[in-house]
Amino acid sequence: MSDTIEDLLKSYLATGSFQRFLGMEFQSCDAEKGEIVIRLPYKPEFERGPDTRQWHGGPLAAFIDIVGDFALIAMLGRGIPTINLRIDYLRPAVDTDLVGTGRVLRAGRSVGVVDVELTDDKGRIVAVGRGSYSTLPPA
Amino acid sequence: MSDTIEDLLKSYLATGSFQRFLGMEFQSCDAEKGEIVIRLPYKPEFERGPDTRQWHGGPLAAFIDIVGDFALIAMLGRGIPTINLRIDYLRPAVDTDLVGTGRVLRAGRSVGVVDVELTDDKGRIVAVGRGSYSTLPPA
Amino acid sequence: MSDTIEDLLKSYLATGSFQRFLGMEFQSCDAEKGEIVIRLPYKPEFERGPDTRQWHGGPLAAFIDIVGDFALIAMLGRGIPTINLRIDYLRPAVDTDLVGTGRVLRAGRSVGVVDVELTDDKGRIVAVGRGSYSTLPPA
Amino acid sequence: MSDTIEDLLKSYLATGSFQRFLGMEFQSCDAEKGEIVIRLPYKPEFERGPDTRQWHGGPLAAFIDIVGDFALIAMLGRGIPTINLRIDYLRPAVDTDLVGTGRVLRAGRSVGVVDVELTDDKGRIVAVGRGSYSTLPPA
Numbered sequence: 001m002s003d004t005i006e007d008l009l010k011s012y013l014a015t016g017s018f019q020r021f022l023g024m025e026f027q028s029c030d031a032e033k034g035e036i037v038i039r040l041p042y043k044p045e046f047e048r049g050p051d052t053r054q055w056h057g058g059p060l061a062a063f064i065d066i067v068g069d070f071a072l073i074a075m076l077g078r079g080i081p082t083i084n085l086r087i088d089y090l091r092p093a094v095d096t097d098l099v100g101t102g103r104v105l106r107a108g109r110s111v112g113v114v115d116v117e118l119t120d121d122k123g124r125i126v127a128v129g130r131g132s133y134s135t136l137p138p139a
Numbered sequence: 140m141s142d143t144i145e146d147l148l149k150s151y152l153a154t155g156s157f158q159r160f161l162g163m164e165f166q167s168c169d170a171e172k173g174e175i176v177i178r179l180p181y182k183p184e185f186e187r188g189p190d191t192r193q194w195h196g197g198p199l200a201a202f203i204d205i206v207g208d209f210a211l212i213a214m215l216g217r218g219i220p221t222i223n224l225r226i227d228y229l230r231p232a233v234d235t236d237l238v239g240t241g242r243v244l245r246a247g248r249s250v251g252v253v254d255v256e257l258t259d260d261k262g263r264i265v266a267v268g269r270g271s272y273s274t275l276p277p278a
Numbered sequence: 279m280s281d282t283i284e285d286l287l288k289s290y291l292a293t294g295s296f297q298r299f300l301g302m303e304f305q306s307c308d309a310e311k312g313e314i315v316i317r318l319p320y321k322p323e324f325e326r327g328p329d330t331r332q333w334h335g336g337p338l339a340a341f342i343d344i345v346g347d348f349a350l351i352a353m354l355g356r357g358i359p360t361i362n363l364r365i366d367y368l369r370p371a372v373d374t375d376l377v378g379t380g381r382v383l384r385a386g387r388s389v390g391v392v393d394v395e396l397t398d399d400k401g402r403i404v405a406v407g408r409g410s411y412s413t414l415p416p417a
Numbered sequence: 418m419s420d421t422i423e424d425l426l427k428s429y430l431a432t433g434s435f436q437r438f439l440g441m442e443f444q445s446c447d448a449e450k451g452e453i454v455i456r457l458p459y460k461p462e463f464e465r466g467p468d469t470r471q472w473h474g475g476p477l478a479a480f481i482d483i484v485g486d487f488a489l490i491a492m493l494g495r496g497i498p499t500i501n502l503r504i505d506y507l508r509p510a511v512d513t514d515l516v517g518t519g520r521v522l523r524a525g526r527s528v529g530v531v532d533v534e535l536t537d538d539k540g541r542i543v544a545v546g547r548g549s550y551s552t553l554p555p556a
Contacts, residue, residue: 047155062201323435
């Protein structure tokens with residue numbers, strides 16, 4: 001992977017107030033295959049119930065959306081809007097950071113499809129997502 | 140609607156760091172039909188790109204999850220975990236507050252299904268969601 | 279609605295072996311709004327368990343896909359491939375014909391989104407679906 | 418795998434008019450992991466457009482639903498109703514039989530989640546699905 005793509009991804013991840021609020025950390029990517037790994041450290045603002053250290057589903061959904069998006073950004077080198085997204089919550093994420101892995105299933109002329117897995121510190125899958133993104137170049 | 144249900148919903152909406160971060164405002168509900176309306180005022184932390192006042196998709200996804208959940212909470216009077224969720228983004232939400240409306244399609248023995256619409260200040264639908272929630276009472 | 283659109287929809291519904299196997303009947307459409315109603319009469323080949331007269335979920339899924347597709351075909355006047363589809367089964371469909379109603383939520387430059395409801399003879403919703411379809415004109 | 422499970426799966430696959438119409442062939446399963454492989458040979462009734470030998474999306478959706486279901490049946494040894502389903506079509510399936518592979522992601526007290534891949538004769542993925550199924554024992 002060229003420094004250029006890695007630098008682009010890191011700068012995108014730090015762009016905009018909401019992405020900065022999340023505080024994601026780029027880990028690795030394979031631009032050719034459309035694979036990306038991003039880390040999201042736990043912080044108190046993500047907590048579901050008081051003093052549980054359990055993640056609310058909201059930041060998980062937002063993180064899945066972004067991981068899927070960035071798998072395509074890694075491949076195509078430009079911003080890609082989300083069309084739709086399915087999220088399945090598999091187990092509570094408690095007292096853990098999260099690692100999100102995205103894998104492009106298809107990068108077509110107008111639509112890309114990406115699978116996302118979120119794992120906890122013990123490597124267990126806590127949630128999966130599948131998103132469609134608009135790959136059509138801007139008019 | 141009894142004060143009890145409305146008070147319960149308001150207290151749940153203010154519970155937990157993430158829900159407080161969002162800053163949702165209870166508007167109305169019909170507990171019998173399983174309908175609820177919640178408002179989410181814009182704030183700078185939700186912004187997608189710098190100086191765009193466009194909502195990032197992440198807070199929209201989180202808000203849809205919660206609106207769907209609270210439609211069932213209004214009906215059943217207790218917390219309900221999300222099983223899965225689909226979100227379709229229909230148009231950018233720019234320089235606007237959001238109103239989320241949830242309608243229970245089914246409240247079964249173990250699964251509830253809810254439709255959610257998010258509208259902007261002009262009443263246009265910016266995103267729709269459909270979620271499944273676990274209605275099985277705790278063991 | 280012009281005869282032309284109605285004739286086009288009827289001829290499409292009878293095109294191809296699988297659509298003919300289903301045996302759908304065009305009911306009505308509003309091309310401007312992107313709304314369509316199609317009827318699917320029960321037949322023994324759709325049965326789930328022996329002697330139950332309960333519909334298998336498979337024909338319901340196929341019918342939802344087609345109703346969503348035809349809502350956009352009514353609007354755009356040409357064939358539209360399915361990108362993806364979500365189906366929620368709400369109650370068993372037993373000893374009944376089905377009516378499928380499709381409503382276009384968005385018809386964009388490259389993607390259309392449609393909501394579909396299937397109702398039984400008593401007007402009860404047995405399943406709902408939401409699909410994304412590729413509206414990009416062929417290259 | 419005991420003959421008992423394999424026999425059960427084969428007998429379920431041949432039960433009901435719709436499943437017999439499809440004509441699925443059991444290939445293999447790992448009951449402990451919740452993995453199953455089922456084959457669906459092409460036949461003219463599945464054709465989309467006349468003389469194309471391209472599969473209509475309907476039988477693909479129905480086949481995905483059933484493969485996901487049977488991955489859980491293999492694990493739990495009893496019938497399991499579908500709650501909901503997402504299907505993404507990745508490429509046309511033309512002039513080919515299909516192989517469906519299901520993998521259980523979660524088999525909980527009331528909900529199971531399964532991933533399904535459909536591949537063509539060249540091993541290319543033509544469609545993917547993710548379904549939720551009701552694992553709650555009958556009342």
